[in-house]
Amino acid sequence: MGFLDIRNVTKSYGLVEVLHQVDIEVEEGEFLVLVGPSGCGKSTLLNMIAGLESITSGDIAINGRVVNGVHPSKRNIAMVFQSYALYPNMTVGQNMTFGLEMHGVPKAEREAALADVARLLQIENLLDRKPGQLSGGQRQRVAMGRALVRNPDVFLFDEPLSNLDAKLRVDMRTEIKKLHEKLKTTIVYVTHDQIEAMTLSTRIAVMYQGYVQQLGTPKEIYDTPANVYVATFMGSPAMNVVPARVGQHNGVPHAVVTTQDGRAQALRFSQPNMAAWEGREILLGLRPEAITDPEGADRNSANIVGLSNRIGVTEPAGADTFVTMELGGRDVIARMRADANVAAGQEFSFAVNMEKAVAFDPETERRIAP
Amino acid sequence: MAVAEQDTAVRTGRGTRIFIYGILLLFALFYMMPLFVMVANSLKPLPEITGGNMMALPETWTVEPWLKAWSTAQIGVEPTGLRPYFINSILMVVPAVAISTILGALNGYVLTKWSFRGDKIIFGLLLFSCFIPFQIVLIPMANLLGKMGLAGSIPGLVLVHVVYGIGFSTLYFRNYYAVFPTELVRAAMIDGAGFFRIFWRIMLPVSGPIAVVCVIWQFTNIWNDFLFGASFGGQSQPMTVALNNLVQSSTGVKEYNVHFAGAILAALPTLLVYIVAGRYFVRGLMAGSVKG
Ligand SMILES: Nc1ncnc2c1ncn2[C@@H]1O[C@H](COP(=O)(O)OP(=O)(O)O)[C@@H](O)[C@H]1O
Numbered sequence: 001m002g003f004l005d006i007r008n009v010t011k012s013y014g015l016v017e018v019l020h021q022v023d024i025e026v027e028e029g030e031f032l033v034l035v036g037p038s039g040c041g042k043s044t045l046l047n048m049i050a051g052l053e054s055i056t057s058g059d060i061a062i063n064g065r066v067v068n069g070v071h072p073s074k075r076n077i078a079m080v081f082q083s084y085a086l087y088p089n090m091t092v093g094q095n096m097t098f099g100l101e102m103h104g105v106p107k108a109e110r111e112a113a114l115a116d117v118a119r120l121l122q123i124e125n126l127l128d129r130k131p132g133q134l135s136g137g138q139r140q141r142v143a144m145g146r147a148l149v150r151n152p153d154v155f156l157f158d159e160p161l162s163n164l165d166a167k168l169r170v171d172m173r174t175e176i177k178k179l180h181e182k183l184k185t186t187i188v189y190v191t192h193d194q195i196e197a198m199t200l201s202t203r204i205a206v207m208y209q210g211y212v213q214q215l216g217t218p219k220e221i222y223d224t225p226a227n228v229y230v231a232t233f234m235g236s237p238a239m240n241v242v243p244a245r246v247g248q249h250n251g252v253p254h255a256v257v258t259t260q261d262g263r264a265q266a267l268r269f270s271q272p273n274m275a276a277w278e279g280r281e282i283l284l285g286l287r288p289e290a291i292t293d294p295e296g297a298d299r300n301s302a303n304i305v306g307l308s309n310r311i312g313v314t315e316p317a318g319a320d321t322f323v324t325m326e327l328g329g330r331d332v333i334a335r336m337r338a339d340a341n342v343a344a345g346q347e348f349s350f351a352v353n354m355e356k357a358v359a360f361d362p363e364t365e366r367r368i369a370p
Numbered sequence: 371m372a373v374a375e376q377d378t379a380v381r382t383g384r385g386t387r388i389f390i391y392g393i394l395l396l397f398a399l400f401y402m403m404p405l406f407v408m409v410a411n412s413l414k415p416l417p418e419i420t421g422g423n424m425m426a427l428p429e430t431w432t433v434e435p436w437l438k439a440w441s442t443a444q445i446g447v448e449p450t451g452l453r454p455y456f457i458n459s460i461l462m463v464v465p466a467v468a469i470s471t472i473l474g475a476l477n478g479y480v481l482t483k484w485s486f487r488g489d490k491i492i493f494g495l496l497l498f499s500c501f502i503p504f505q506i507v508l509i510p511m512a513n514l515l516g517k518m519g520l521a522g523s524i525p526g527l528v529l530v531h532v533v534y535g536i537g538f539s540t541l542y543f544r545n546y547y548a549v550f551p552t553e554l555v556r557a558a559m560i561d562g563a564g565f566f567r568i569f570w571r572i573m574l575p576v577s578g579p580i581a582v583v584c585v586i587w588q589f590t591n592i593w594n595d596f597l598f599g600a601s602f603g604g605q606s607q608p609m610t611v612a613l614n615n616l617v618q619s620s621t622g623v624k625e626y627n628v629h630f631a632g633a634i635l636a637a638l639p640t641l642l643v644y645i646v647a648g649r650y651f652v653r654g655l656m657a658g659s660v661k662g
Pocket residue numbers: 013018036037038039040041042043044045
C-alpha cells in the first residue's frame with residue numbers, strides 16, 4: 001500500500017467512460033507525473049484525487065484513509081491550477097493565507113507560515129500586491145506559494161507551466177524540481193509535455209484515451225516503452241518505428257529492413273528472445289540517437305551495426321544534425337554529431353545501436369523485446 | 371480618452387470633424403430641449419406660462435412652484451405635496467432593488483458554479499419571467515397580496531417588484547458569472563471556503579460592474595413603475611402615481627409650473643443613480659486572477 005493509492009478508479013460522465021480502471025500506487029515523497037495528450041483524462045484523474053470530481057467506481061486513499069466522500073478541504077491536499085486561479089480582489093499575502101484562515105489557523109501562525117514560504121520562493125516583496133500587478137512568472141510563484149503554505153500531504157499540479165513562455169518554463173521546471181528535492185512532499189503533476197515529465201518525475205504514468213498505458217520510471221518508459229503509443233509519445237524527435245521481418249544468420253536473430261532503393265539489410269538483434277519471432281513481421285523501434293554517423297556511435301554498446309542508406313534531408317540543429325531517410329517505407333530520423341559530414345542525396349553508412357532497439361508485435365503494438 | 375483617440379481607425383480631417391461635432395451638437399440640443407422647457411417653466415410664476423412663451427426664460431425667477439410641488443400641492447384630495455409619496459417611493463425602491471439584486475447574484479452564482487440537475491430549466495423559467503407582461507399578473511397578484519395581508523402596503527409593493535426583478539437580475543449575474551473562472555471557485559473549495567464564504571469573499575468582491583448595471587436597471591424600472599403602484603399601492607402610493615394625481619387633478623387652474631417641478635422631482639432620483647453609480651462602473655476588476 002502506497003501513500004496515495006488509486007485503486008481501480010473509473011470515471012464516467014453519463015454513459016461515457018472517460019477513465020478506465022486506473023490503478024496507481026504512489027509512495028511517500030514520490031514525484032508522479034501524469035502525461036498524455038489533451039483529452040486523455042489527466043485533469044479528471046487529478047480532480048478526483050483533489051475531490052473536485054466524484055469517483056464513479058474504485059477508491060482513492062491518501063495516507064491510509066479512503067477519501068472518496070471527503071470534502072476537498074479535508075483531504076490535506078493543495079492544488080496549483082493551470083490558470084493559477086489567484087483571487088483577484090486579495091493581495092498576494094491574503095491569497096496565500098486564505099486557506100489557513102478558512103481552516104481556523106490563528107493569525108500569528110499564518111503570518112509565520114507566510115513569511116517562511118515567501119522567503120523560500122523569494123516573493124517577500126510581492127506580498128502586498130494584487131495579482132493583477134504581477135507578471136506571469138510571479139503569479140506562478142504565488143500560486144505555488146499558496147499551495148506550499150498549507151503544508152499538505154500531497155501537492156497536485158495541473159499543467160502549472162503551460163501558460164509561461166518557453167524560457168521561463170524551463171527555469172520554473174528546475175525550480176519545482178529543487179523544491180521537491182528540498183521538501184520531499186508527495187507530488188502528482190499533470191502535463192502534456194513529455195520533456196517536463198522526463199525531467200521532473202520519479203515515476204511517469206503515460207495516459208491515452210482514458211487508460212494508463214504504462215507506469216514506470218523515466219528510464220523504463222524511455223528504454224522499454226510498453227507499446228508503440230508510449231514509444232512515440234515520449235522522446236523528441238519521436239522514436240522511429242519501421243516494419244521489419246525477423247531473419248536468422250548463424251543462429252542469431254536479425255531484423256531485416258528495406259532501404260530506400262529496395263535493398264534488404266539485416267540488423268543483428270542483441271535480444272535473444274527475438275529468435276522466437278523468426279520469419280515473422282515485427283515493428284522495429286529505433287530512437288533517433290540510436291542511428292548515428294559511425295564516429296558518433298555509443299562506444300559502450302556491444303552491438304553497433306552498419307546500415308547503408310541514402311540521405312533524404314539534413315537538418316542542422318546546432319548541437320546535433322538530424323538526418324531523414326526512408327527505411328521500410330517510413331520516414332526515419334537519425335541524429336548525427338553537429339559536424340558529421342553528411343549531405344542530402346548522398347549514400348551514407350550509418351551506425352545503428354541495436355542494443356537500444358525495441359521490437360513490437362505489429363498486431364497488438366505491444367513490446368516483445370527487450 | 372487620449373488612448374481611445376489614438377485607436378481610432380480612420381483619420382479625420384478638419385472639415386469632417388466640424389461636420390461630426392456639428393451633428394452631435396444638434397442632437398444634443400434636440401435631446402436637451404424638453405429638459406430645458408421643464409426647468410425654465412418650473413422657475414416661472416404661472417401667469418408667465420399661461421400668458422406667454424413656453425420657450426422663454428423666466429422674467430421673474432421663483433422657486434415657489436418647487437416648494438409647492440414638494441409640500442403643499444393638492445394630491446388627490448389632500449394638500450400634502452409630493453413629499454410623502456417621494457418617501458413611499460424611497461421606502462419601496464431601496465429594499466426592492468437591494469433584495470432583487472442580492473437574490474439575482476445568488477441565483478447567478480448557483481446556476482453557474484453549483485450546477486445541478488435541471489439548472490438549465492430553472493434558468494429558462496426565470497428568463498421567461500422577464501417576458502411576462504405586467505397586466506397579466508395584476509389580478510392573481512392582488513389576490514395573493516390580499517391573502518398574505520400585504521395589500522396596499524409598501525412591503526407588498528416591495529414583494530411584487532422583487533418577484534418581477536429577479537428574472538432580470540438573475541440573467542445579468544448568470545451571464546457575468548458564466549465567464550468567471552470556475553478554477554477560482556475550486557481553489558477556494560480546496561482552501562476550505564463553503565458556499566456562502568465563496569460567494570461573499572470571492573465572487574461578490576469582483577461583481578461591482580454587473581451589480582451597478584443591475585442596480586441602475588432595477589432602480590429605474592421600479593422607481594418609474596406606475597401600474598403596480600397604482601394597482602397595489604393603496605394608502606402607500608409611490609411618486610409616479612402621486613405625480614399623475616397632481617397633474618390630472620380636475621379642480622381649479624392647472625398649475626403648469628408646479629407640474630413641471632413635480633415631474634423633475636420624480637425624475638431626479640433615477641438621474642442621480644445614473645450619475646453616481648456610473649462612476650463606479652469601472653472595468654478591470656478581474657485583472658490578474660487568471661493568466662494575463
Ligand atoms: N464535465 C464533463 N462532462 C463530460 N465530459 C467531460 C467533462 N469533463 C471532461 N470530460 C471529458 O473527459 C475527457 C478527459 O478530460 P480531461 O481530464 O480534462 O483531459 P486532459 O486534462 O487530459 O486534457 C475528455 O474527453 C473530456 O471531453
